[in-house]
Amino acid sequence: MTAPLLAVDRLVCAYRGRDGSTVHAVNDVSLTVQAGETLALVGESGSGKSTLARAVVGLLRPVAGTIRFDGLDLSAIARRELRSLRRRFQIVFQDPFASLNPRLTAGETVGEGLEIHAIGTSGTRAERVAALFSEVGIDPARRADYPHTFSGGERQRLALARALAVDPELLVLDEPVSALDVMVRAEILELLARLQRSRGLACLFIAHDLATVARVAQRIAVMYAGRIVETGPATAILTAPAHPYTMALRSAVPSINAAERPERIILRGASPGPTAVASGCGFATRCWWPERAARCDAERPELRPVGDRAVACHFSRES
Amino acid sequence: MTFLDVAELRVGFPTRIGWTHPVDGVSLRIGRGETLALVGASGSGKSLTALAIMGLLPRPGRILSGSIRLNGEDLAVAPERRLREVRGRSIGMVFQDPLASLNPVRTIGDQLVETLRAHDTMGAGEAWREAARLLEAVGLPDAAARLHAWPHQLSGGQRQRALIAIALAGRPGLLIADEPTSALDVTIQAEILDLLDQLRRDQGLAMLLITHDLAVAATQADRVAVMQAGQIVESGSVHEVLRHPAHRYTAALLEAVPHLPRGLP
Numbered sequence: 001m002t003a004p005l006l007a008v009d010r011l012v013c014a015y016r017g018r019d020g021s022t023v024h025a026v027n028d029v030s031l032t033v034q035a036g037e038t039l040a041l042v043g044e045s046g047s048g049k050s051t052l053a054r055a056v057v058g059l060l061r062p063v064a065g066t067i068r069f070d071g072l073d074l075s076a077i078a079r080r081e082l083r084s085l086r087r088r089f090q091i092v093f094q095d096p097f098a099s100l101n102p103r104l105t106a107g108e109t110v111g112e113g114l115e116i117h118a119i120g121t122s123g124t125r126a127e128r129v130a131a132l133f134s135e136v137g138i139d140p141a142r143r144a145d146y147p148h149t150f151s152g153g154e155r156q157r158l159a160l161a162r163a164l165a166v167d168p169e170l171l172v173l174d175e176p177v178s179a180l181d182v183m184v185r186a187e188i189l190e191l192l193a194r195l196q197r198s199r200g201l202a203c204l205f206i207a208h209d210l211a212t213v214a215r216v217a218q219r220i221a222v223m224y225a226g227r228i229v230e231t232g233p234a235t236a237i238l239t240a241p242a243h244p245y246t247m248a249l250r251s252a253v254p255s256i257n258a259a260e261r262p263e264r265i266i267l268r269g270a271s272p273g274p275t276a277v278a279s280g281c282g283f284a285t286r287c288w289w290p291e292r293a294a295r296c297d298a299e300r301p302e303l304r305p306v307g308d309r310a311v312a313c314h315f316s317r318e319s
Numbered sequence: 320m321t322f323l324d325v326a327e328l329r330v331g332f333p334t335r336i337g338w339t340h341p342v343d344g345v346s347l348r349i350g351r352g353e354t355l356a357l358v359g360a361s362g363s364g365k366s367l368t369a370l371a372i373m374g375l376l377p378r379p380g381r382i383l384s385g386s387i388r389l390n391g392e393d394l395a396v397a398p399e400r401r402l403r404e405v406r407g408r409s410i411g412m413v414f415q416d417p418l419a420s421l422n423p424v425r426t427i428g429d430q431l432v433e434t435l436r437a438h439d440t441m442g443a444g445e446a447w448r449e450a451a452r453l454l455e456a457v458g459l460p461d462a463a464a465r466l467h468a469w470p471h472q473l474s475g476g477q478r479q480r481a482l483i484a485i486a487l488a489g490r491p492g493l494l495i496a497d498e499p500t501s502a503l504d505v506t507i508q509a510e511i512l513d514l515l516d517q518l519r520r521d522q523g524l525a526m527l528l529i530t531h532d533l534a535v536a537a538t539q540a541d542r543v544a545v546m547q548a549g550q551i552v553e554s555g556s557v558h559e560v561l562r563h564p565a566h567r568y569t570a571a572l573l574e575a576v577p578h579l580p581r582g583l584p
Binding site: 045181183185186189209210211212214215238250253254256261264265266267269 | 504531
């Protein structure tokens with residue numbers, strides 16, 4: 001196996017709470033993304049997935065652990081080097097109404113990265129921006145229009161074009177379709193899958209449900225209360241989830257076809273969120289498995305290989 | 320028995336070049352104990368249809384023609400004073416964003432009691448007891464203590480439960496739920512949908528569920544009406560519409576629902 005494009009190792013990210021306490025939003029998380037591959041990171045609000053995304057693109061400094069891009073440790077390299085490295089990974093945010101500068105035209109928005117990284121001349125830049133517009137399915141004639149004249153789906157296409165302008169190798173997508181309608185969502189996912197193929201892009205795709213990532217991900221990592229609880233090939237996780245939390249997530253996906261609909265698993269109680277439990281399994285408070293035992297409160301389950309995947313549960317076994 | 324009967328409803332907004340009709344000849348019926356899902360993309364007019372039914376159309380929009388019969392009474396021509404009685408008393412509403420729908424500077428109990436006493440001649444003590452009972456009915460854990468909680472102290476799912484309790488305070492016959500779970504995590508979404516379904520069964524509510532997700536409609540509704548550009552382009556039993564979509568737009572909506580590989584039992 002070749003060296004991964006992105007390698008996150010034992011990452012810890014923390015916030016200082018208002019009362020002075022420390023909240024560990026990401027706790028001991030390791031993951032890799034190979035070149036050209038899409039890894040989906042799935043979890044509910046407060047599970048730490050967006051914090052992880054921000055740390056990966058350098059918007060947030062981790063407390064411990066390393067993030068390597070193409071073998072280079074992001075925390076160890078010089079500022080200037082980091083700047084040129086940043087061109088190789090880009091982020092797309094959830095809310096296309098908040099992430100585009102309302103005072104820049106669509107063309108300026110997409111071309112900004114080219115200027116910052118001094119790519120091309122002003123003439124070739126204009127050409128390149130037009131090509132990017134076509135690539136994401138927006139008429140280049142609309143270059144001079146402002147963001148407010150674009151719909152939510154079109155804005156997300158612009159955000160994608162902006163990210164793609166500098167020819168990145170990795171895209172970090174933080175809930176890129178959550179704010180969109182079902183139909184627009186399907187269009188954007190289709191576009192993403194196409195771009196991924198044509199450009200050989202690697203993606204870290206963050207989502208709060210399994211339905212969204214089914215079309216785009218090769219591998220899935222499920223996060224709960226700051227830790228990864230299950231990770232493995234997408235098809236395996238979607239067809240036969242092994243962790244009780246993943247099972248609940250899977251069962252929550254509404255389906256058109258009654259025969260495809262598994263029994264809905266209703267989780268009791270609320271997520272502990274980032275105020276992770278000191279000892280024991282983070283999911284223990286909501287676990288619905290009959291096997292659940294005193295051990296779950298006392299001893300934290302490590303991620304361990306179970307068949308074709310890794311699961312953090314004392315009681316998961318190969319199905 | 321039909322509880323809500325909307326016929327040929329037309330809503331207009333004046334513009335510089337004449338009237339536009341975001342709701343253009345909509346007809347729908349819901350019986351007691353029945354859920355009708357109104358499905359469509361954003362901007363299709365489904366939320367405006369709901370607002371028209373409740374008499375809450377934003378100005379300068381207004382109902383141009385058609386009727387909205389609730390238990391026989393035509394709300395389209397009812398005076399505002401009567402509509403205020405109807406809202407809460409006969410129609411309960413739950414919106415998408417539970418944080419925006421609750422008053423942030425008043426406790427959950429205050430807001431429930433206010434609603435209860437607005438519709439009933441109820442003493443304060445009785446109202447507080449009824450409020451606790453309602454919170455319990457919507458499955459809020461530790462209901463009595465939650466009466467004194469502020470909205471920000473509840474999670475998203477708990478807030479939505481509190482809102483449902485407020486919507487039910489006037490014992491309405493019709494519950495309108497406008498994207499009630501779109502802002503929630505998927506596992507919480509499943510909980511809230513289950514709760515709504517249970518309330519419909521137990522209280523014989525007529526339910527109008529507004530959603531852009533055909534899959535949500537498929538799991539919740541008896542009948543579905545698909546809306547596009549202000550008009551209902553197809554309606555029928557969930558089974559029939561989803562199995563044999565007659566309209567191209569319905570087929571496109573169906574196409575957009577992600578299909579997951581089938582899970583093991």
